[in-house]
Amino acid sequence: AAKREGKSRAKRFDPVLADDMADRYDLEQGLRDAIKGDQFRLVFQPIIDARTGACTAFEALLRWNHPVRGAVSPATFIPVAEQSGQIERIGRWVLEEACRAATGWPDPSIAVTVNISVSHVLVGSLLDDVEHALAVSGLPPSRLKIEITETMFLHDADRSAPLFDRLRQMGVGILLDDFGTGFSSLSFLGNLPIDVIKIDQSFVRDAGRNGYATIEAILSIARALGLQVTAEGVETPEQNRNLVERGVGSVQGYLFSRPIPAAGVTDWLRMTGRVPDRPFDPAA
Ligand code: C2E
Ligand code: MG
Ligand code: MG
Ligand code: MG
Numbered sequence: 001a002a003k004r005e006g007k008s009r010a011k012r013f014d015p016v017l018a019d020d021m022a023d024r025y026d027l028e029q030g031l032r033d034a035i036k037g038d039q040f041r042l043v044f045q046p047i048i049d050a051r052t053g054a055c056t057a058f059e060a061l062l063r064w065n066h067p068v069r070g071a072v073s074p075a076t077f078i079p080v081a082e083q084s085g086q087i088e089r090i091g092r093w094v095l096e097e098a099c100r101a102a103t104g105w106p107d108p109s110i111a112v113t114v115n116i117s118v119s120h121v122l123v124g125s126l127l128d129d130v131e132h133a134l135a136v137s138g139l140p141p142s143r144l145k146i147e148i149t150e151t152m153f154l155h156d157a158d159r160s161a162p163l164f165d166r167l168r169q170m171g172v173g174i175l176l177d178d179f180g181t182g183f184s185s186l187s188f189l190g191n192l193p194i195d196v197i198k199i200d201q202s203f204v205r206d207a208g209r210n211g212y213a214t215i216e217a218i219l220s221i222a223r224a225l226g227l228q229v230t231a232e233g234v235e236t237p238e239q240n241r242n243l244v245e246r247g248v249g250s251v252q253g254y255l256f257s258r259p260i261p262a263a264g265v266t267d268w269l270r271m272t273g274r275v276p277d278r279p280f281d282p283a284a
Contacts, residue, residue: 024080027072027076027077027080028080028084028086030066030067031064031077031080031081031084031086031090032086034064034066034090035089035090035093037067039064039065039066039067040062040063040064040065040090040093040094040097041062041063041065041261041262042060042061042062042063042094042097042098042101042262043060043061043063043259043260043261043262044058044059044060044061044101044112044259044260044261044262044265045058045059045061045252045257045258045259045260046058046252046256046257046260046268046274047059047113047230047250047251047252048250048251048252048256048274049249049250049276050243050244050248050249050250050251051244051249052276053274054274054275054276055110055269055272055274055275055276056109056110056111056250056276057110057111057112057113057145058102058105058110058111058112058113058260058265059112059113059115059147059252059259060094060097060098060101060112060113060114060115061074061115061259062074062078062090062094062115064077078117081117082117082118082119087117087119087120088119088120088123088125088129091116091117091120091126091129092125092129092132092133094114094115095114095116095129095130095132095133096132096133096136096137098112098114098133098144099112099133099134099136099137099139099144100136100137100139101262101265102137102139102143102144103137103138103139104266105265105266105269106266106269106270106275107269107275107276108143109143109276110143110269110275110276111142111143111144111145111173112139112143112144112145113145113146113147113173113175114144114145114146114147115147115177116146116147116148118148118149118151118152121148121152121160121163122156122159122160126163127163127166127167130144130146130167130170130172131170140171141170141171141172142171142172142173144172144173145172145173145174145175145195145196146164146167146172146173146174146175147175147176147177147198148164148174148175148176148177148194149176149177149178149182150176150178150179150181150182151182153188153192154182161192161193164193164194165193168193168195173195173196174193174194174195174196175194175195175196175197175198175230176192176194176196176197176198177198178198178200178232179197179198179199179200179218180199180200180202180203180214180218181200181202189221189225189227190225194227195227195228196227196228196229196230196250197218197222197227197228197229197230198229198230198231198232198252199215199218199229199230199231199232199248200232200233201232201233201253202233203215203218203231204231204232204233204234204235204239204243204253205233205235207239207242207243208238208239208242212242212243212246215231215242215243215246215248216246219246219247219248223247228249228250229247229248229249229250230248230249230250230251230252231243231248231250231251231252231253232252232253233252233253233254234251234252234253234254234255234256235253235254235255236255237255239253239255240255256274257272
């Protein structure tokens with residue numbers, strides 16, 4: 001009897017599930033107006049050369065200020081954008097805005113990295129979207145890098161690999177984000193059209209517990225394959241020291257800076273002096 005009761009209950013109106021669905025629908029609708037309502041902003045987090053301490057790039061991270069809910073995390077709204085067919089349009093906005101912002105930075109050697117969703121790549125317009133963003137902003141291709149995740153290569157690798165090859169021929173770098181959290185067979189890694197792997201912050205967080213063994217293993221593979229390595233989520237001087245000692249090429253995390261609003265980037269560079277070796281001329 002209890003079983004039958006459970007079964008019939010599942011068919012009845014479930015207020016929790018309905019709440020979730022209403023929530024999702026609400027976010028989905030909200031996203032439709034976010035661009036024209038001027039509700040999106042990019043913030044920029046520095047990526048630091050471990051050897052020199054200079055900032056070599058900023059990662060563009062999307063922020064949504066919902067008119068009623070206030071700040072909504074990208075971890076919440078990006079999946080909704082992907083599943084409701086809106087990520088292509090949003091990704092185009094991010095690419096253009098990020099390239100524009102980078103043209104205004106005081107040092108012309110600092111690159112910008114942009115996170116791109118698998119679903120954006122799969123719809124097929126990414127190459128056009130990148131070319132358009134570079135053309136309208138005037139940013140040289142060598143200053144743009146695309147961050148993708150391992151899951152990219154689970155879907156349709158035959159179609160996506162030539163696309164990333166083409167971007168690299170143009171001079172646009174490809175970074176493999178959140179490395180280690182996906183399926184990644186290591187034999188596979190050698191054939192990917194990428195330049196840099198970003199070790200996921202969970203490995204950095206847990207490294208102390210295993211004496212940095214996992215990080216060392218990733219570094220030796222990367223070295224063998226000629227890939228550069230960036231570590232994400234560096235929060236303490238001790239983590240930084242351990243990573244740099246072991247040969248991580250770049251570091252990123254709250255230790256250096258939280259993501260910065262676009263208008264604050266130039267001041268941050270000036271205040272920290274973390275500029276590449278050329279003479280820093282704020283008037284340039
Ligand atoms: P991600 O690309 O791996 O970005 C790193 C995330 O870690 C960012 O969260 C960043 O603010 C945070 N973070 C940076 N340093 C530290 C640290 O030291 N400690 C900790 N605990 N966290 C740190 P955010 O900005 O909330 O973004 C979350 C994810 O949302 C990103 O992960 C990325 O996958 C996605 N995302 C953000 N912006 C975009 C976008 O424009 N397009 C797409 N497709 N995805 C985006
Ligand atoms: Mg990223
Ligand atoms: Mg990441
Ligand atoms: Mg992530």
